[in-house]
Amino acid sequence: MMEEVKEVVSALSVHGHNIKIPEVVTDGDTLTFLVVSQKLSGTGEYHVYRTWDDFEWLQQHLFSQEDVPGIQGIIFPPLPAKAHVNPSAKVMKQLGFLGLGEWQPYCKALETFLQQVATHKILSKNKAVEVFLTSSDAPGRQKVKKNIFNRLSQAVEEMRKEGHKDVDEFFQSERDHNLVLTGCSKTAAEKFLDVVLTEQKVAVACGHFSAALHLCVEAGEDPDKKAFSRLCVKISEVFDSMKKNVTSVAENNMKTLGLGLDLESRYQEAEREMLFRRTCKLVELENAKRNAEKAKPVKKAVMEEVKTATETEFQQICGVSKQEISRFQGVRVKMLQQALVQWCEKQLLTAKESADQFNQHLQAFRGMA
């Protein structure tokens, strides 16, 4: 563990693309993740252990950078929900794909989160990122003050602002579109999760059947009995490879498209939050304008000042968010494409392997006397 902290201004001391979380350690109820990042200098890696609280600490820091203009226009990389060692059914549901398979998908999601942060033009400049990635001390033990950027924890009245008519056509259409996509991607991810879960059930059922077939095996010298026992063993093998097939299909689903859809859905959510923040600002600006118009001469100056300030802020947000949106569109298409291609390739591989295996079994049976 190195204590080498570079100047924050000059981006990070590590390769943003190469951050990995290869390992997860369970410690009581909490999960601790090993974060590995390669030094820019070329030699060595940083190995740090972080809990989910640390990740949250990092995100809070990112949210609360008040010195960055237009910070509210940023689509913050979404941090997966908190996971426990033995998650309750509710948490599992919330986690979706990330709750499956020994936390590997979860690690993957955290990894993506860190990569997204570390490669983000604006966010990577934050000192907290560097600290998070390189400091051997856990940074997040002290509670960060929650600020307005806390996730979509809006009150009902705030929710109404979401339907507020936009002044900018671009944003209006983006908002509409985002709303649809958020819903669709969420449903798709959920449905796909159902598929994977059932596949796992099928795999288990195959396994049970395969195991039960072994019970039919009887000892004895009787040739008929022997023949039947041998047959049972063979059938058991068939079902075992079927189990493996379905298991790997499920795994492929989970690791590629499943994660992709999950990320997509969370990112859409993040974009929605950003758009919402912008809308809030818009409403604020409109209010300020109205106030400025109506204000009595005494207060007029103050009001005007507020209005101008808000307007500048809004403009900044709009600028940043426009950039963010176009960047996001590119990134997510690429990401989805990657997921789809990988998925397809893996499934193809599995299907071919299974076909091969089944074929072998078939030949074996045909060859059986």
Add this chain to the structure above:
Amino acid sequence: MDDPLIEPISSQTENKPAGEVVSEPSDDFVDLTNNVSVTTESAVAEIPLDEPSDDFVDILGSETEAQREEVVVADVTVEAAVAKSEVTSVVTESPGDGKTESNAEEEAQETSTAPIIDLSGDLLASDTQQPPVSDKITNPLVDLLSDDSPAPAVDAKKPSGPPQKSLFGEPDEDLFGEPLGAISKKTVSKEQKENKTAEPADIFTEEAVTTTPSMSNTSTVNSKTNGVHSEEDADIFSEATVELSLDSPQNERKNEVTAKPSASAPTSLSAAASLAKPQSAALEEEEAELEDKFDILVSYFYYQISTTLPLFRNKTFTVRRRFSDFLGLYEKLSEKHGPNGFIVPPPPEKSILGMTKVKVGKEDSSSADFVERRRGALERYLQRVVNHPSLIQDPDVREFLEREELPRAVSTQALSGAGFLKMINKATDAVSKMTIKMNESDVWFEEKLQEVESADQQFRKLHALVESLVVHRKELSLNTASFAKSTAMLGSAEDNTALSRALSQLAEVEDKMEQLHQDQAANDTFSFAELIADYIRLLGAVRGSFDHRMKVWQRWQDAQAMLQKKRETEAKLLWANKPDKLQLAKEEIAEWEAKVTQYERDFERVSATVRKEVVRFEKEKTKNFKKQIIKYLESLLQSQQQLIKYWEAFLPEAKAIA
């Protein structure tokens, strides 16, 4: 030869001699063929539809032409007796037929087959005078079967199929001639024929569904119920014909044969004929409405059976049977062959729930599933029957496969649902009770019984597991479908053209995959679940055969005990010095000694049969499972290859997203 006359009354032991016939298939087969070759001569006759009695004369006439002189046709008494026996609902019907047929012939001849004639003469008398007695009539028939000489008479029922067809006015010359010719050829060697029997039969090509509007049906069904009787009369008819030709060789005789009884006969015949038309593609469903306020739904599924057995010289028979007919066949077979230790394959259970669902017309997948499951089960059931070297020789089996119209099995209707299950379970219950009593002399049987028990447990477990696998597969298919839908929606919401297109492509792929999953579920069901269910039933039958063996053992033991008692009595009498009674006692002892040896022989015979059957059963089991797994793997492989195709087609789409 006196036995047949006595036994009808005792009505307990009648099963045993009947079985003997079957246990010696070669014998009766030879008989059959011998006789059949005679029949062939009398065969050809053109028969108009309307006047059955006339064409009957024709048949007889042609037969006369072939060999000897005049045959007179006219008898109302016999027919009346038949009608009565039906009204009183005889337990087994075809025996009834056989009986009447012997009635018919009885009048005519007084030669070689004297015992039959006597017997049937008695029966005729009892029939005409006191109809209530008619339940007992079944027994003599079975006894009839027991003797070698009557056996051909029963077998002769088989060729009776064709003549009956001719009643429907079909161009029948070759129909008639061919199968018979085939059979007569088979006379050449028994072995040959047995080889043929071993070959798989292609049964049940399709099952038919048609719905007919209720109004017209009402009449159909009514005439159907009437038709049951008249139909039988027709059967009797043709059987009588065959009979005649069989017995004719020695002397001239006068035949008094049934004339058509009622006016309902012709109509029902034509109705039956139209029903029997094989071309109707689908299952016939008939509904009848009672005049009361209730609407009662009486629907039947007809299963169309196509048989191409080498045994029948590759001729394809197509007949239509109801589910209860299958049960009836099973009942007949198990009654005849079960006591001899044969493992009689059981048909699927009657499922009231499943069937009602289908009848009510719920067009969901489960009812279609049910129909298909049952069809498959019946098909496998029949295949097992015809692949059994002994059962295929049973006249009832042949009749079932060949005859256009089967006499309605009254008894099987009572045999529905729970009753049927009880019948199957009865055997197994008895076994467990009896095991305690029987001190098994043969370790092999003891071991086998245990094996069967544990196999039963295992199969039940396997069955439950496969069923749950199927449930999950179906769920998977459903989930895939909804994923496909949501992908399609996501695709349509997507702005990026390439991505949008890829997503809709993906939706299509997923749709296809849903189909694959569904097929896989069906494959699991029909390859494994059903096979295992079959074997659970078959294991029941195996246990039944063990049970029968034990019953025979029990009888032997009882007889021994009885003999012991008689001997003690003799000793007492000797001591008491009562010579008059002593003679009687000695006779009794002799009688019982004979019985004991007979029963012991029976027991040994049954034991040997059971043993042979169990070995055969196990061989078949392995063969069956192997065949099934190969089929299963083939389809599995196919679906994987299909999957590969889908993925390969999709991959460029995914890569094209920019």
